[in-house]
Amino acid sequence: MSAPLLRVDDLQVQFFTEDGVVRAVDGISFDVREGELVGLVGESGAGKSVAVSAIMRLVESPGRIVGGHIEFKGETLIEVERGDDGESYRTDATIPDGELRERIRGREIAIIFQDPMESLNPVFTVGGQLREFIELNRDLSEEDAREEAVRMLREVGIPEAAARYDDYPHQFSGGMRQRVLIAMALACEPALIIADEPTTALDVTVEAQILDLVDELQERYDTSFVWVTHDMGVVAEICDRVNVMYLGEIVEQAPVDDLFYDTQHPYTEALLDSVPRPDETVEELNPIKGVMPEAINPPAGCRFHTRCPDAREACKTTNPDCRDVTDGVTEHRAACIKHDAFETTYEGSPPLETGSGGGFDVSLSGGETDD
Amino acid sequence: MTERASSASDGADAVGFGEPLVEIQNVSKHFPNEEGMFSWLSFNRDADGLPIETGREWVRAVEDVSFTIRKGETLGLVGESGCGKSTLARTILRLLEPTEGSIYFKGTDLADLSGERLRNTRKDIQMIFQDPQSSLDPRMKVGKIVEEPMQAHGMLDSEGRAARAQELLEKVGLDPQHYNRYPHAFSGGQRQRINLARALSVNPDFIVCDEPVSALDVSIQAQVLNTMRDLQKEFGLTYLFIAHDLSVIRHISDRVAVMYLGQLVELADKQELFENPTHPYTQALLDSIPVPDPRADGHRGVLEGDVPSPIDPPSGCRFRTRCPELITPAEYDLTDAEWERVRSFMRHVKRRDFTETDPDALSQRYFDGQIPSGDAGDKVSAAIDDIAADDWDAAAERLQNAFAEQSICAREEPDYEVDPEYGADRHTVACHLCRE
């Protein structure tokens, strides 16, 4: 297998707030190969959006990338090391801001956000914005760029593309706007598209249309995707490989089929158990107990141990890294010490009292506001 | 009707479990498209004489909806955004005044009530809102929030209310110690529980839940859904549960109603609806949901285009403009395959998503070179000629008038009942495919 297109290694992003340091992303590593659709899944507050914005160095103040190395096509998008004084600084290998903006953003890596209304300027026409983007990034004349813009709009399934070129964003429906953004992302035929919950705000039938479109376009352009979502259904539909995030860490990393049929981390398992199914009637849902702790003060040891049905004493002290836990035929990593790959005292450790799995009575009084 | 009126004052005990508690009859709700002093005036440059037109545009948000909710059941109401489900909920609660129709609650027509009498009936009907952020007043403490409905209806004295509020907080799974906290100190799921406690405070019979879990994380959704179910059992509540998520609806409902563009398209027992969906829209909706199972063979994206505007909805069946199973107009003698091609051609012309104008190439591309014979064929040929003359609008209109508008789907409003395969409940479908 060739070298990965994008490699994220030990990425750490922290937010320096009044109340303290929030470790939003705490040492995650994953890679994306050519033509692959990699999912980043987790609940709100897991740090998945922050993680992908770090790839393009778009983390906003008070957030800062304090560690890690991101490599794209052999170039270092960012490398942050900690100096002797404890301060983190960018190494010389990091490509400069100007070059990143000119050469990488939009051209090599494009981003699609959740809310298309925020990404389009309401006072300019949709076509005009697309044309300008193409004109700037592909050095085409205005004429050619316009033609290309109409072609792109047609390509992503905008009806009457030529006529709607002069419409304003508010005249488009949510699904249409998301198509425009996809057109914009594809305009420079980038190698990688980062999609941050692009279908969350859409209705199911429209979501299905967009997923179809992405499938189709990926086949045609062979673009790689990083797809951020909280919806296990979407993951199952389109992802090739999946990273499950919990509280700033990746807890499981596996090809999509293994993730669903050979689940190795209790969090992933609990997440799958707690969603109602559209295709079968589930009598009793089995929710995950409690709520996700705040990233400002994460639990010691394994971060999931406060809600984990399999938690034992040992989990309170050991924070496992994400390592290969299966036979090695497929790449399947999990960060749970119940696996043999971790040589710990889990086996002999007494189980933790985290209450019965029944759910709601326990979950509430132990809510995050108490502690 | 007279019978109903006489039982109006009997109160909660008059309705037994399984009996109709809420009956919605032919309810419509239309909004003026613009509000304001002079919104009935509009400017039209092309008009004869004065370039001013009078009259408002109406958004037909809910149109002629009827159904019954039985005591103790959960009726799921599902539809995409903008289909009018929230408007319907607010109309049932009389937060909005219905344009037409009646809403019988325990025999009293809420549409007739106003002022103090309406306010008094609100004790029995409560609502839970979608947005856990904005449905609680940020400047009011949790205890006061829960007590407010009781206070409004003169229930208990202030100590009694405080005691009941704490009891209810505990019931919905919160710590009664949190009585004096402000809402912002709670997470989304906990806020939704405060909402539940507030709704329960006046001991209602009927709770309208407007997307109560759609703003919550999946794992929290499950917790709240379980609580809602437990409370329903304990207090004998009746829910109208509105959601856009069919998985949630499948989990919580007893019967399910599907809405599209202001109208009910299908209503059936839950199992019947999910196992034997009959309306093409329901089928499309079910096919569209991403299934959390990578081995499931999805269909996906079966619907094309967007929901039409409720200002000028399609005639007949409102779903016909997107329906994959539009019925062949009776006057043409077309085979299924031919009809399929005609419709595909019609759709592409309307969306104008090709640039080809050569007649032969078009007939080759969309009809395999075999344009149907007879009347239908003549009309297709005429449209192809229009395109050759670069008059796309004429072509689109010609096809629409000749085919789409001639279908029974465009001419009559469907309303049928089919025999259920599961359970004994009525299964109503608004689709002409069921006309036998």
Next chain:
Amino acid sequence: MATTHSDSETLGGESVEDFDESEQSVEARVGWRYTLAQVRKDPTAFAGFIIIAVASVVALVTTIDAVVFEYLAQYQVFAQFGVEKYWLAKTIWMSPTAEPAGTPTLLPPVGMENTFGQGTWAHPLGTDDRGRDILLRLIYGTRIAILVGVLATAIGLVGGMVIGAVSGYYGGWTDDVLMRLAETLYAIPFLVLVLAFIAAFGRSITFAMVGVGVASIPKFARLIRSRVVSVREDEYVEAAKAAGVRDRNIILRHVIPNSFAPVLVQATLQVGTAIIIIAGLSFLGFGIQPPTPSWGQMLSVSRNYMIQNPWFSVWPGLCILVTVVAFNMFGDGLRDALDPRLNN
């Protein structure tokens, strides 16, 4: 009395020192305590707050001395203790209104010289054209500035709040009528409106104050209405309605408290404006009548002596400036503190 009352309302009725920082993260990010803590972090706003607080205390003391003591002096019990109008002033100094016989007039401040000679420590800021102590008159003028500024604003605020809340909450026909009326009032220049009011009802500080208050109603009404229109759409208002809460209670308990923040900022800024307007009216002779001391009227008299003793004009001008700027600094700080976008 009214002075401090309405003043403390503007400031939230709690002293900043009471605030316990440790509670902040757990307890409300709404409410006065949090807002005041935010204000304290902003040095400019805090300085404004201190100036307003000092001015309010001065206004309170002088009001007791001038108004309350005058009232009490009618009763034998108090009179025998020597309670009378300007008692405090007289025991310490002399009446700010009396014209002392034989004292030099237009004395300059201590350390300054002019044709009349050197200032004395008996009159640190000098004396006016009638030989009265300027410092004392300035102190007693604070009372008028604060009282009148705050009361005029309160009239505008309350009037505007009722009209704006009703207009915004009910919408439709009510809204159209009330807002068109407010706009009509808004179309008349502020000063013209106030002068017309005084012309109609008479030349007195009371009518000047009410006039300024009424003239500012449209401004508040429109501001509150714009907030109410958005608050009305919030789900908690709908929830209250669905729960069967009466409209009056919804407006009082939910709509107004949640629309209040920007209005409070506007009110603070408006106090500054009102002080200037009233001072201007006094300057023109429409406001406070002599001999009651007020900054505007002192400024008016002083313009005839600008050359002989410029300090006579400088002091009242400075007082007006400092007070108005203090209200503006505090208002700006309040705006930042109440703006949720800046808070997070």
